[in-house]
Amino acid sequence: MKVLVPVKRVIDYNVKVRVKADGSGVDLANVKMSMNPFDEIAVEEAIRLKEAGKADEVVAVSIGVKQSQETLRTALAMGADRAILVVAADDVHTDIEPLAVAKILKGVIDEEQPGLVLCGKQAIDNDMNATGQMLAALLGWSQATFASKLELEGDSATVTREVDGGLQTIKVRMPAIVSVDLRLNEPRYASLPNIMKAKKKPLDEKTPADFGVDVAPRLEIVGTEEPAARQAGIVVGSVDELVEKLKETGAVK
Amino acid sequence: MSVLLLAEITDGQLNADATGKALAAVASLGEVHILCAGANVGDAAAEAAKLGAAKVLKAEDAALDHRLAEATADLIVSLADGYSHIAAPATTDAKNILPRAAALLDVMVISDVSAIKDADTFERPVYAGNAVQTVRSGDAKKVFTVRTSSFDAAAPSGEAEIEDVSAPAASGLSEWVEDKVAESDRPELTSAGIVVSGGRGVGSEENFAMIEKLADKLGAAVGASRAAVDSGYAPNDWQVGQTGKVVAPDLYIAVGISGAIQHLAGMKDSKVIVAINKDEEAPIFQVADYGLVGDLFEIVPELTDKL
Ligand SMILES: Cc1cc2nc3c(=O)[nH]c(=O)nc-3n(C[C@H](O)[C@H](O)[C@H](O)COP(=O)(O)OP(=O)(O)OC[C@H]3O[C@@H](n4cnc5c(N)ncnc54)[C@H](O)[C@@H]3O)c2cc1C
Ligand SMILES: Nc1ncnc2c1ncn2[C@@H]1O[C@H](COP(=O)(O)O)[C@@H](O)[C@H]1O
Numbered sequence: 001m002k003v004l005v006p007v008k009r010v011i012d013y014n015v016k017v018r019v020k021a022d023g024s025g026v027d028l029a030n031v032k033m034s035m036n037p038f039d040e041i042a043v044e045e046a047i048r049l050k051e052a053g054k055a056d057e058v059v060a061v062s063i064g065v066k067q068s069q070e071t072l073r074t075a076l077a078m079g080a081d082r083a084i085l086v087v088a089a090d091d092v093h094t095d096i097e098p099l100a101v102a103k104i105l106k107g108v109i110d111e112e113q114p115g116l117v118l119c120g121k122q123a124i125d126n127d128m129n130a131t132g133q134m135l136a137a138l139l140g141w142s143q144a145t146f147a148s149k150l151e152l153e154g155d156s157a158t159v160t161r162e163v164d165g166g167l168q169t170i171k172v173r174m175p176a177i178v179s180v181d182l183r184l185n186e187p188r189y190a191s192l193p194n195i196m197k198a199k200k201k202p203l204d205e206k207t208p209a210d211f212g213v214d215v216a217p218r219l220e221i222v223g224t225e226e227p228a229a230r231q232a233g234i235v236v237g238s239v240d241e242l243v244e245k246l247k248e249t250g251a252v253k
Numbered sequence: 254m255s256v257l258l259l260a261e262i263t264d265g266q267l268n269a270d271a272t273g274k275a276l277a278a279v280a281s282l283g284e285v286h287i288l289c290a291g292a293n294v295g296d297a298a299a300e301a302a303k304l305g306a307a308k309v310l311k312a313e314d315a316a317l318d319h320r321l322a323e324a325t326a327d328l329i330v331s332l333a334d335g336y337s338h339i340a341a342p343a344t345t346d347a348k349n350i351l352p353r354a355a356a357l358l359d360v361m362v363i364s365d366v367s368a369i370k371d372a373d374t375f376e377r378p379v380y381a382g383n384a385v386q387t388v389r390s391g392d393a394k395k396v397f398t399v400r401t402s403s404f405d406a407a408a409p410s411g412e413a414e415i416e417d418v419s420a421p422a423a424s425g426l427s428e429w430v431e432d433k434v435a436e437s438d439r440p441e442l443t444s445a446g447i448v449v450s451g452g453r454g455v456g457s458e459e460n461f462a463m464i465e466k467l468a469d470k471l472g473a474a475v476g477a478s479r480a481a482v483d484s485g486y487a488p489n490d491w492q493v494g495q496t497g498k499v500v501a502p503d504l505y506i507a508v509g510i511s512g513a514i515q516h517l518a519g520m521k522d523s524k525v526i527v528a529i530n531k532d533e534e535a536p537i538f539q540v541a542d543y544g545l546v547g548d549l550f551e552i553v554p555e556l557t558d559k560l
């Protein structure tokens with residue numbers, strides 16, 4: 001079985017985000033970019049399936065600017081077999097919406113015919129949490145989102161999901177889309193030899209037009225602002241003082 | 254213009270807080286119909302009818318049991334015709350279902366809406382709440398989830414008519430196996446007036462009892478940082494943050510939590526924030542109204558005593 005893993009290049013989760021003064025967005029020029037952390041977990045899971053003999057090929061796909069090559073090389077260094085880059089934007093500030101990403105991924109899937117797609121639950125830049133669900137809809141496939149445990153048996157997958165009330169386990173028919181949550185696994189670091197080897201692994205380039213997809217946004221970004229700042233607080237010297245302050249403000253009775 | 258609002262229902266029980274807040278958020282958009290979907294939603298529909306909507310649609314069908322995404326999205330699409338807007342509170346259930354429904358309708362979903370400017374224009378936090386984006390949707394229908402911590406529910410009013418609707422045939426794509434849900438007498442995290450959260454500094458699952466004791470003294474809900482959940486000190490449904498729950502209580506007490514941006518994303522709109530941390534440089538102090546620098550193992554028991 002082939003496993004497809006969509007990976008997104010995003011601002012590194014450790015970088016302090018700066019909103020541009022003209023309200024046009026977040027400053028991404030000369031900022032450290034990395035693979036979306038959830039996608040690292042998805043790549044790790046796919047590689048583990050391969051190591052366990054449950055998958056025979058892992059294909060990483062990224063949609064975005066040319067520089068997303070680096071993200072794909074990271075996936076290859078972790079252990080993916082090959083990669084597909086769909087160059088859909090020139091400017092690093094252009095974010096392709098989940099609906100368009102899902103349509104392109106559907107095109108890739110029609111060609112590649114994977115038995116499983118492992119994607120991240122959420123991209124930490126747009127915080128949409130939508131692509132996997134949208135892709136499942138377009139394909140008419142089953143979906144299991146927010147996975148913290150995945151077991152494959154025959155033509156179905158048993159998935160434990162992190163939900164508001166705790167954990168839910170469902171069984172989905174394959175092929176399926178599974179979006180991964182934080183506690184599914186701990187992704188490995190790529191070793192230096194594997195980083196070198198990854199440079200020689202195949203990386204195909206495509207465009208949205210190859211799949212007949214229009215990536216024009218449905219949501220026009222009218223403005224991007226900094227959130228309201230909180231007023232500076234105070235440091236209290238003792239528990240007594242804290243209790244007094246909390247009673248003063250009415251926060252506790 | 255009218256709005257189809259998916260009610261939050263778990264095992265037949267209406268989450269009136271989340272549904273009520275989402276109802277308040279969308280009320281300005283037009284007539285609201287609340288959709289109650291599930292295997293057994295009679296009681297939930299009766300309760301939803303009192304929230305103040307114009308109508309309640311009751312979709313009771315075994316195929317909708319546990320509100321699996323495939324069946325629930327198909328139901329929403331089958332009802333979509335008459336509506337300009339389709340919304341739901343941004344719970345894990347709705348985040349599972351609504352993007353699927355949106356894609357079937359060929360529209361972009363708008364996740365976690367924190368303010369509605371007009372019928373086409375919405376505000377939402379991005380980059381873990383480090384930026385607030387205003388987007389204008391050009392889609393024929395707007396499909397979105399509502400960040401409930403940004404809205405106050407209106408007082409329940411009226412008695413809406415309840416109309417039965419039927420569910421499309423089951424796809425058989427997925428089936429429910431089991432739920433592992435912890436029973437608790439504590440208030441629910443996202444609707445609690447006070448939240449006490451513990452982080453890695455708490456050190457162990459056993460030590461978390463100290464956090465729970467303080468919470469119980471205050472009638473509070475218990476939260477946790479990702480590090481505390483990853484380390485097994487606390488269950489996953491206690492995680493507060495960018496990728497956990499978003500809370501905005503009157504009082505949030507962060508104990509042994511450093512204040513990573515991903516944690517702040519889930520609690521920085523709380524009215525009063527208290528931070529207890531032994532590291533005076535911890536970023537949590539930058540958002541705290543009251544900070545107390547010191548050892549949580551001394552401070553928390555003393556605080557529990559004195560409150
Ligand atoms: C994709 C992604 C998503 C994430 N989503 C979330 C999320 O939703 N929610 C979330 O919380 N995090 C999230 N994180 C993780 C986040 O980046 C931080 O790693 C996490 O919040 C740290 O948790 P912590 O503050 O408990 O631990 P630490 O950062 O280790 O802080 C522990 C604190 O405890 C203090 N301490 C230790 N001992 C004592 C003592 N005896 N007395 C007093 N203080 C003490 C220390 O001084 C320190 O400040 C996410 C990360 C990523 C990459
Ligand atoms: N541009 C992209 N390229 C590749 N994968 C993507 C892209 N955008 C989203 N994804 C995948 O979809 C997941 C959820 O993203 P989102 O719906 O944007 O929050 C990510 O974790 C990725 O696995």
